[in-house]
Amino acid sequence: MLTITSDQEPLQYPLLNKNSLKANHLSQYVRMTEYPVKVLQIGEGNFLRGFFDWMMGQLHMRGLYEGSIAVTQPRPTGAAKLQELQRQDGLYHAIIRGIQQGERIEEAELIAGFSMFIDPYQEWDTFLGLSASPELDIIVSNTTEAGLAYQFSSWNPDKPIRSYPGKLTLFLYHRYVAFSAHPDSGLMIMPCELVERNGDRLQEIVLQHAEDWNLPEPFKRWVMEHNLFLNSLVDRIVTGFPQAEAESLNKQLGVQDKLLTAAEPYYLWAIEGDPALDGRLPLKQAGLNVHWVADLRPFQLRKVRILNGAHTLLAAIGLLHGFREVREVVQHAELGARVRQAVMEEIVPVLPLDTDELKRYAEEVIERFLNPFIQHQLTDIAMNSLSKFKVRLIPTLISYRERFGVLPPILTEALASLIRLYNVHEEDGRYIGRRLDGMDLVVRDDAAHLRRLQQLWEQVEQGERKLSELVDQVLGDRELWDSDLNEMDGLGDAIMAHLLTMERR
Ligand SMILES: NC(=O)c1ccc[n+]([C@@H]2O[C@H](COP(=O)([O-])OP(=O)(O)OC[C@H]3O[C@@H](n4cnc5c(N)ncnc54)[C@H](O)[C@@H]3O)[C@@H](O)[C@H]2O)c1
Ligand SMILES: O=P(O)(O)OC[C@@H](O)[C@@H](O)[C@H](O)[C@H](O)CO
Known part of the structure; x- marks a missing residue:
């Protein structure tokens, strides 16, 4: 094991392979090659x-x-x-x-x-x-x-x-x-x-x-x-x-x-x-x-809902606000606080697992997101966000609504951000979305889903459809969510409110 130190003398850089290994590593390598596959x-x-x-x-x-x-x-x-x-x-x-x-x-x-x-x-x-x-x-x-x-x-x-x-x-x-x-x-x-x-x-x-x-x-x-x-x-x-x-x-x-x-x-x-x-x-x-x-479910639930859920949520919000990396979003005073609020107050409380243990894991996840050495690109995490949102965040949205009788504010904002992020147009086979500041960004997802969203947004922009109709169509799209999200009281209005706030910005 080597420990990375600061400035060392510049060395020649032969390609790493068995010929460039130092003696101790070479013997380790040779031993390994003698093992059967x-x-x-x-x-x-x-x-x-x-x-x-x-x-x-x-x-x-x-x-x-x-x-x-x-x-x-x-x-x-x-x-x-x-x-x-x-x-x-x-x-x-x-x-x-x-x-x-x-x-x-x-x-x-x-x-x-x-x-x-x-x-x-x-x-x-x-x-x-x-x-x-x-x-x-x-x-x-x-x-x-x-x-x-x-x-x-x-x-x-x-x-x-x-x-x-x-x-x-x-x-x-x-x-x-x-x-x-x-x-x-x-x-x-x-x-x-x-x-x-x-x-x-x-x-x-x-x-x-x-x-x-x-x-x-x-x-x-x-x-x-x-x-x-x-x-x-x-x-x-x-x-x-x-x-x-x-x-x-x-x-x-x-x-x-x-x-x-x-x-x-x-x-x-x-x-x-x-x-x-x-x-x-x-x-x-x-x-x-x-x-x-004996039972993997608690591990799966905890990780997918907290870590992957938070990733999907912060990628949608962060990209719209012009951020590039996970750490930047979590470090940002306002957006970082929203990510924490989503994790601690919206995701964790509705998981049917030990709350103290969940909070410990959630703290650890936030620490991992703040890792100063890792450049985790939001665009990588955001790939296929529609299906990720369905699996990683919609179940939390539903459980929260059932448990507390109101919608989780940050998750609702994240869903609105996702819909806004998918205001795309096609260019050379790629789908280009728009950040809140009007700059372009590439959106990568299932082409059929992207085409449907593109069409809806175009109709709104050409005055052929109201924004509320777009929201209604998207939330009711069973191909996206496997269910009709309009059945969740107040969700359409909340999404509309967020979209209008974003446009005013
Ligand atoms: N990178 C992470 O932090 C991380 C952590 C946990 C899980 N994962 C899982 O790993 C996957 C990404 O892997 P990666 O980070 O090594 O990326 P990668 O691009 O380096 O590797 C992806 C691998 O999947 C193969 N692949 C891609 N599409 C395929 C397809 N349609 N059919 C068959 N093979 C296909 C590629 O050939 C390659 O071997 C994600 O889907 C995620 O579920 C990644
Ligand atoms: O890999 P994906 O694209 O399914 O999801 C993006 C990230 O949430 C994911 O890669 C996490 O970093 C990973 O799951 C951590 O174990």
């Missing part, structure tokens, strides 16, 4: 590198795991990142920085866990071949919510299958055949996608593909009985490559690392499963903040 990782993205692979680094450092990782990208566009990883022999630095319980943490940890790089679109046979390895034990993935989805694919086993669950189904089928359905050949499958009950969902899709492809019933039974699809919840803010500071970090590290991965010190992984599974992947034994739990 025990983990197949589907996903070359930032999150896994700053979370799971970092954890594997901790296991390796403590001598608790004698297995390496084969990494593969879930879609063709990931090939460039995979090649970059390969050029660096799978080595990179996790830059872990922030303030935790008042203590400043600033570390650059060299991560060395990958021993194999497989592009399934070019090396399909190698990919499938790995399924026959007796040492392989775990599959981990993060392919975003869009990746963990059913996508029909016709039976064509000789060609790379596009979707992740499709690939996984064929991979498991090859394994089932290679080990003649032996019960011990089952794998532990750990999806990290932020999808509720991600393990159950993945298993469901795998079985659907098995059905589509007429795979034998005993295979389906083997999938269900001898493979573990674990539901889990991940929590760590990983912002990826720290563009603004890359040069100075490389200078301090003395190498050129194109895969620097920035993350906060906080992390939590709650996995629904028997604590005995820690024997298979000794995360708890390594002292990591990992919990094998």
Whole structure:
């Protein structure tokens, strides 16, 4: 582990790879490459590198795991990142920085866990071949919510299958055949996608593909009985490559690392499963903040409603006011106070969990948002805000109204801000919204939703529709919210009032 210090002498910057490693790191790297591949990782993205692979680094450092990782990208566009990883022999630095319980943490940890790089679109046979390895034990993935989805694919086993669950189904089928359905050949499958009950969902899709492809019933039974699809919840803010500071970090590290991965010190992984599974992947034994739990729901609810809810809320309000990063919004006297009010007075009180524990978590979340070293872009968080708002904030809005008989003021303002943010027009295939000061900003969301909102706003601006009608239409759009929000007394009027105030500004 290196500690980032201030000014060191400028060094030459060879590319980070095994040839540029110092002796102590080289021996660590060589030891790792001698381990058999025990983990197949589907996903070359930032999150896994700053979370799971970092954890594997901790296991390796403590001598608790004698297995390496084969990494593969879930879609063709990931090939460039995979090649970059390969050029660096799978080595990179996790830059872990922030303030935790008042203590400043600033570390650059060299991560060395990958021993194999497989592009399934070019090396399909190698990919499938790995399924026959007796040492392989775990599959981990993060392919975003869009990746963990059913996508029909016709039976064509000789060609790379596009979707992740499709690939996984064929991979498991090859394994089932290679080990003649032996019960011990089952794998532990750990999806990290932020999808509720991600393990159950993945298993469901795998079985659907098995059905589509007429795979034998005993295979389906083997999938269900001898493979573990674990539901889990991940929590760590990983912002990826720290563009603004890359040069100075490389200078301090003395190498050129194109895969620097920035993350906060906080992390939590709650996995629904028997604590005995820690024997298979000794995360708890390594002292990591990992919990094998019987019921994941409280963790999921707490994190999605508080952390992700606050993110979605502050992204909508912050972007409209011309801010770029999470920290800027939370630090702002007026907007920051509103974010705190939303979390402490609107979100926390309606969660059916221990209030003291929730408040502790909420305080921690605010501290994490204030991390001075992390540049967390509001535009990244705001991507697909409509569906995020539906899952992360609407349930709170409804519970609050039911419990207190009035609307939560900040959440209502956030919903109005979101509607205002989506006053978009199309330009070269992109949707451009307007901040309150009239400046443009790109809005990224489902194109059909964006088109509908664009049309409504255009009709208002051309005087063909009243603003109140737009509000009525948007709140009543079941495709957006899965329900009619106009049924919530007073919501339409409150949103109207906010929109008019914004326009007056
Ligand atoms: N970055 C974080 O702080 C953080 C924290 C917790 C959870 N997450 C989850 O991670 C996801 C983003 O990952 P990231 O930060 O590593 O971003 P990233 O862009 O670095 O990686 C995204 C990964 O998902 C794959 N992917 C994207 N769309 C896909 C699709 N349609 N089908 C298959 N694969 C697809 C990409 O190829 C890549 O491997 C989010 O959806 C979020 O749910 C991120
Ligand atoms: O990753 P998304 O786009 O689903 O949501 C944006 C953020 O809320 C999210 O990435 C959090 O930072 C993360 O969930 C923290 O664990």
